[in-house]
Amino acid sequence: MAHSFRPIECIARSRRPAPSGRQALLWLLAMLCLLGFAFQGTRPLWESDEGRYTAVALQMLDSGDFLVPRLNDHHEHYTKPPLTYWIIAASVAAFGRNAWAVRLPYALAFVLTGLLVYALGRHFVPERPWLPALLWGSSLLAVLAANVVSTDGFLVLFETLAVLAWLRSREAARPLRWQLLMGLAFGLAFLTKGPPGLLPLLPMAVWTLAVEGRQGLRHLFPPAALPVFAVTGLGWFVWIVVQRPVLLGYFLGYELFDRVFTPVHDRNAQWYGAAKVYLPVLFLAVFPWGLVDLGWLRTLRMAWRPSAWRRWLAEDRDRAFLLLWTLLPLCVFFVARSRLFLYVLPLAVPISLLFARRFAPSIAPAREPFWRIALPVWVLLVLLVKAASTQIPSHKDARAEAERLLAGVRPPDRILFVGMPAHYGLRLYAGVPVEQVDRRPTPGAAGFDPREELCRDLRAHPDALLVVSSTPGAPDPQRACPDIALAEHSPGIWQPVPAGAATTGIVLPAVGH
Numbered sequence: 001m002a003h004s005f006r007p008i009e010c011i012a013r014s015r016r017p018a019p020s021g022r023q024a025l026l027w028l029l030a031m032l033c034l035l036g037f038a039f040q041g042t043r044p045l046w047e048s049d050e051g052r053y054t055a056v057a058l059q060m061l062d063s064g065d066f067l068v069p070r071l072n073d074h075h076e077h078y079t080k081p082p083l084t085y086w087i088i089a090a091s092v093a094a095f096g097r098n099a100w101a102v103r104l105p106y107a108l109a110f111v112l113t114g115l116l117v118y119a120l121g122r123h124f125v126p127e128r129p130w131l132p133a134l135l136w137g138s139s140l141l142a143v144l145a146a147n148v149v150s151t152d153g154f155l156v157l158f159e160t161l162a163v164l165a166w167l168r169s170r171e172a173a174r175p176l177r178w179q180l181l182m183g184l185a186f187g188l189a190f191l192t193k194g195p196p197g198l199l200p201l202l203p204m205a206v207w208t209l210a211v212e213g214r215q216g217l218r219h220l221f222p223p224a225a226l227p228v229f230a231v232t233g234l235g236w237f238v239w240i241v242v243q244r245p246v247l248l249g250y251f252l253g254y255e256l257f258d259r260v261f262t263p264v265h266d267r268n269a270q271w272y273g274a275a276k277v278y279l280p281v282l283f284l285a286v287f288p289w290g291l292v293d294l295g296w297l298r299t300l301r302m303a304w305r306p307s308a309w310r311r312w313l314a315e316d317r318d319r320a321f322l323l324l325w326t327l328l329p330l331c332v333f334f335v336a337r338s339r340l341f342l343y344v345l346p347l348a349v350p351i352s353l354l355f356a357r358r359f360a361p362s363i364a365p366a367r368e369p370f371w372r373i374a375l376p377v378w379v380l381l382v383l384l385v386k387a388a389s390t391q392i393p394s395h396k397d398a399r400a401e402a403e404r405l406l407a408g409v410r411p412p413d414r415i416l417f418v419g420m421p422a423h424y425g426l427r428l429y430a431g432v433p434v435e436q437v438d439r440r441p442t443p444g445a446a447g448f449d450p451r452e453e454l455c456r457d458l459r460a461h462p463d464a465l466l467v468v469s470s471t472p473g474a475p476d477p478q479r480a481c482p483d484i485a486l487a488e489h490s491p492g493i494w495q496p497v498p499a500g501a502a503t504t505g506i507v508l509p510a511v512g513h
Helices: 021-037 049-063 083-095 099-124 130-137 140-145 152-171 176-193 201-212 225-243 246-261 273-286 295-302 306-315 317-335 341-362 369-389 398-406 426-430 450-460
Strands: 415-418 434-436 465-468 486-490 493-496 506-508
Touching: 021 099, 021 130, 021 369, 049 083, 049 099, 049 426, 083 099, 083 152, 083 176, 099 130, 099 140, 099 152, 099 317, 099 341, 130 140, 130 341, 140 273, 140 341, 140 369, 152 176, 152 341, 176 225, 201 306, 201 317, 225 246, 273 317, 273 341, 295 341, 306 317, 317 341, 398 426, 398 465, 415 450, 426 434
Parallel strands: 415 434, 415 465
Antiparallel strands: 465 493, 486 493, 486 506
């Protein structure tokens, strides 16, 4: 708190009155809406994650089954709980089948999270409550992440709400409603991403134990919050495991144990993988504020000393909690063997609060020349970066692939991938289900024959488009289904030959039953 930096010291001599809290909140809301909603529908879906999340949501709308996540009518998909799919499906149902509707909930989550950070600022930075939200909402990490279809944007929203409710429950004379809200928020976080949604409980527990002792741990998660969490967060898991008991082992083994302790998911599991993935993301979280004041590096070095923690807990408990909220989950992310860039996105919230606490004593009211000039310039730069990011060409572009695959072929009623992972983002642009025919329909399913599945699909969907891997040893659809004649429109792109229809390209006739 004692550190300051000269570029802002010169502003402290203002004679203008500070804007009211309501004015600051309105300006903050305008900034969040601008950065959150701009260019949301410009970038096409990228494979594979954005395509999968969207395909499952569209399958829910088409089938009417919102309880069993499916990539198509044959293949169930349980890698994530269903809340993200429900939110995307609701947006698409309201605003149409387009990329803007798919990404709209993420812009809303961005704005709502910014308002929650403002509410946290009233506790941690009461003299400048708008500052943490300003730092968070104008960071490249938060803005760019708001344009990504994933579970992480919603996870940040619900985790931030849970921490805010916990803080308010400790301060309120009648804490029941805040305790219920905390249980609901943690339940929604769990229904978004499973156990990672509970990571804020780790710093909350360590801080409570250090400040209040074991007695305080009894009240960390109050009894009133437990049933709300159980119904919201665990209800779907209990229902689906009762329906399909094999999924209990799948959730606890493949989705939990293997992600933490084994490299089976092949997501940067190398010893250096955490540094390779997370350090660039954390740089985006602290840029540019971390370059203006480097005093935080000293705090980071001191965080390894028990004496520093004893002093912080005695003199500045809020700072201690924010450091725990940042560092303890980060340690978990570094240890876990499954690592992706946006896993550390929730840490941008406590990082912004920490920086705001450092800057607040030296910052004059928001109408100062520095803020009237520098802030709009920075927001404009962030907006331009977001616009440029939507124009980046990518081999994962589902829209471009749909245009390539559908050129010169009969309108398909299904797109089948053989010998390669399916590109599920095609469903949004082609308007038909997408399937990987050699994928097991349910985790742990026995007796699965991909050749039978391929033939079944080709007979049920005579206009199906078949995408076959060109790698050596890839399955030969003609051998699998010798009674179905196929026409090759381009290398690896096949369609069944309609009876009596003229075709172009190479035709492999049926070779008998």
